[in-house]
Amino acid sequence: MVERTAGRQVGLKRAFALTFVVLLVELAGGLASHSLALLSDAGHVLIDVFALGLAWFAVQQARRPADQRRSYGYQRATILAALLNSAALVVIVLAIGYEAVRRLAAPEPVQGGIVVVAALVGIAINSYVVLGLRGHTANLNMRAALLHVTGDVAASIGVVIAGMVILLTHWLYIDPLLSIGIAALIAYGAWGIVRETVNLLMEGTPREIDLATVTHEITGTKKVIGVHDLHVWALSSEAMALSAHVVVDDCPLGDAEHLVRDLEQRLCDRFSIGHTTIQVESCHPCGDIEHGAGAHNHPHEHVIVTSSARPRAAGSGGPAR
Numbered sequence: 001m002v003e004r005t006a007g008r009q010v011g012l013k014r015a016f017a018l019t020f021v022v023l024l025v026e027l028a029g030g031l032a033s034h035s036l037a038l039l040s041d042a043g044h045v046l047i048d049v050f051a052l053g054l055a056w057f058a059v060q061q062a063r064r065p066a067d068q069r070r071s072y073g074y075q076r077a078t079i080l081a082a083l084l085n086s087a088a089l090v091v092i093v094l095a096i097g098y099e100a101v102r103r104l105a106a107p108e109p110v111q112g113g114i115v116v117v118a119a120l121v122g123i124a125i126n127s128y129v130v131l132g133l134r135g136h137t138a139n140l141n142m143r144a145a146l147l148h149v150t151g152d153v154a155a156s157i158g159v160v161i162a163g164m165v166i167l168l169t170h171w172l173y174i175d176p177l178l179s180i181g182i183a184a185l186i187a188y189g190a191w192g193i194v195r196e197t198v199n200l201l202m203e204g205t206p207r208e209i210d211l212a213t214v215t216h217e218i219t220g221t222k223k224v225i226g227v228h229d230l231h232v233w234a235l236s237s238e239a240m241a242l243s244a245h246v247v248v249d250d251c252p253l254g255d256a257e258h259l260v261r262d263l264e265q266r267l268c269d270r271f272s273i274g275h276t277t278i279q280v281e282s283c284h285p286c287g288d289i290e291h292g293a294g295a296h297n298h299p300h301e302h303v304i305v306t307s308s309a310r311p312r313a314a315g316s317g318g319p320a321r
């Protein structure tokens with residue numbers, strides 16, 4: 001885990017530096033050739049530099065230890081970064097669309113030779129970045145970063161073709177038409193990331209988890225009568241948590257604890273759920289109470305008096321007001 005994170009860190013740092021070089025090359029090429037295609041591609045790369053910086057920041061946040069204020073640690077920062085990456089992708093698509101419509105209405109003369117050379121340099125560097133990032137696609141941010149750079153390569157190929165067509169035929173409309181196709185490709189890829197990020201923020205059941213199978217795994221345990229208030233959610237794109245109330249036959253506390261330890265082990269082995277909170281109920285199970293949003297997950301009908309919870313006289317022992 002630590003090694004994987006460190007490797008990703010290095011991969012992101014290299015991608016960040018190389019993408020910045022692409023930005024400079026395309027900016028210079030765009031200014032020299034008076035090509036709006038290259039300039040808008042440079043703007044696209046600028047957002048990629050921003051997105052890679054965010055992903056890099058998120059990986060660093062995920063490595064910070066938990067503290068009193070953030071008891072889960074900072075791994076959810078990766079979800080915030082993924083959401084911002086997605087928003088950046090939407091902005092890229094809108095910018096390309098706007099630019100394409102503008103140029104369809106009023107095509108401008110372009111020096112095709114410089115366009116082709118600058119875009120080829122961008123393709124060479126971005127291909128190298130894609131190869132470096134490809135090993136880490138399980139992580140949402142790395143996938144977002146990879147999608148960005150892949151979109152860059154596609155955009156640059158489009159720019160090369162546009163530059164060559166302009167060189168050979170002087171047909172200026174090729175450039176905005178290709179841009180629209182590339183924008184559609186980026187939008188399609190962004191949609192998947194947006195959907196997954198929203199599911200994480202909604203505390204939705206992770207894609208790889210089937211709640212019915214988890215229920216079956218728990219209720220299949222000896223002594224377990226039922227399970228309710230079962231939640232499985234993702235803390236980040238890599239860590240999952242589970243909480244549940246498990247109703248068991250009356251048994252000694254030690255047996256109940258062994259049962260919980262056994263459950264934890266199996267949930268970890270079978271579903272890779274590393275963070276479990278299991279509440280054992282026997283004498284006073286919750287019954288049919290509502291477990292929806294805003295509802296309490298415990299019965300209120302009766303008071304349970306134990307030797308350690310003696311009723312106190314009103315006004316004594318409470319905080320001074």
Ligand SMILES: [Zn+2]
Pocket residue numbers: 268269273274
């Ligand atoms: Zn485990």
Ligand SMILES: [Zn+2]
Pocket residue numbers: 283284
């Ligand atoms: Zn009781």
Ligand SMILES: [Zn+2]
Pocket residue numbers: 228229245281285286287297298
């Ligand atoms: Zn319960």
Ligand SMILES: [Zn+2]
Pocket residue numbers: 296297298300
């Ligand atoms: Zn309550």
